[in-house]
Amino acid sequence: MKHPFYVEIPLSFDRITGIANCSKPALERRYSDMKNMYFDEEKRKEKEKGGNNLIYRFYDLGIPKKEGDLAFGTSIIYPGKVGNEYHMTNGHFHTILDTAEIYYCQSGHGIMMMESPEGDILYKEMKSGQVIYVPGRYAHRSINISSSETLITFYVFRADAGHDYGSIKEKGFRKLVVEDGGHWTVIDNPRWKNYE
Amino acid sequence: MKHPFYVEIPLSFDRITGIANCSKPALERRYSDMKNMYFDEEKRKEKEKGGNNLIYRFYDLGIPKKEGDLAFGTSIIYPGKVGNEYHMTNGHFHTILDTAEIYYCQSGHGIMMMESPEGDILYKEMKSGQVIYVPGRYAHRSINISSSETLITFYVFRADAGHDYGSIKEKGFRKLVVEDGGHWTVIDNPRWKNYE
Secondary structure, three states: OOOOOOOOOOEEEOOOOOOEOOOOOOEEEEHHHOOOOOOOHHHHHHHHHOOOOEEEEEOOOOOOOOOOOEEEEEEEEOOOEEOOEEOEOOOEEEOOOOOOEEEEEEEOEEEEEEEOOOOOEEEEEEEOOEEEEEOOOOEEEEEEOOOOOOEEEEEEEEOOOOEEOHHHHHHOOOEEEEEEOOEEEEEEOOOOOOOO | OOOOOOOOOOEEEOOOOOOEOOOOOOEEEEHHHOOOOOOOHHHHHHHHHOOOOEEEEEOOOOOOOOOOOEEEEEEEEOOOEEOOEEOEOOOEEEOOOOOOEEEEEEEOEEEEEEEOOOOOEEEEEEEOOEEEEEOOOOEEEEEEOOOOOOEEEEEEEEOOOOEEOHHHHHHOOOEEEEEEOOEEEEEEOOOOOOOO
């Protein structure tokens, strides 16, 4: 009989690094994987040439994409900036748009940036122990606003929700989170394209 | 516009106690709430008369019961035994039977006991940092096997999954987790009733 847990048991996540003790490696996103995702594309290219370090890691543990199942893992965003824009994930809508996602912050200091297709914007700071509820219909991106700490979140979503990265890659988010005078602030994205 | 997070933000769970910083109190289960759930009902009655302490707490944060939403919270089981049977939750099936649940152990030492309607039994130890994937179709009960530590887990399930406590209350689980010579062990439940 196929083991019904789908994933190796016991599966655990390291409290400090966010890394799982399983044979599936964390997926990696480096500067070379985020072309045109940051406002300052020239600065991103410099980072790519200058070592092309990791920006973030996350897991796809292979949970079957069935509506009764739940996918989960950790998202691990290393501190850093591209120009004055903080390290962040690409961000995505769910393909089944009206499905929520839960992020339980394990360590670090971040922002969850969310926007609906209609342009409603929500963003929330997150620190260790805090839960962010990303409502259905909202694209979401995690942003590490610490200068030194890794942002680690534990996420859960319906396993069949699917990921729509395309519309964010094409249009971006309407808002950027940048450093200004040593603090984070939210500004309009000058490059955001409204095709509608 | 109704705030789409449904719950107070920022919502956080205390790392030591498991208690949320929100206005909704944790639900409580005491000895008086678990009549006939432990093998030794006389011992349970003694505990009820002798202070009727808390066995466990958990949260219903009021997430709408929609299929795209996710309910979450912490389960907090205090150490103790009824006879040689460890403190545990009542346990439940989901009303939408084939929906999974994720438990992310925050602290303590526990067992997740699971069984399908057909009698397939699964149980897994859990410690801080470990994730237990409860597959769809499996009833599940959390059991605190530590003599001193509180078992705290963070759980997520589809908000419309529903809870079916009735069949466990009527029949029990097929297996019990008891202390034997200072260690936990799994035994057949002598009172389990097979009505089929």
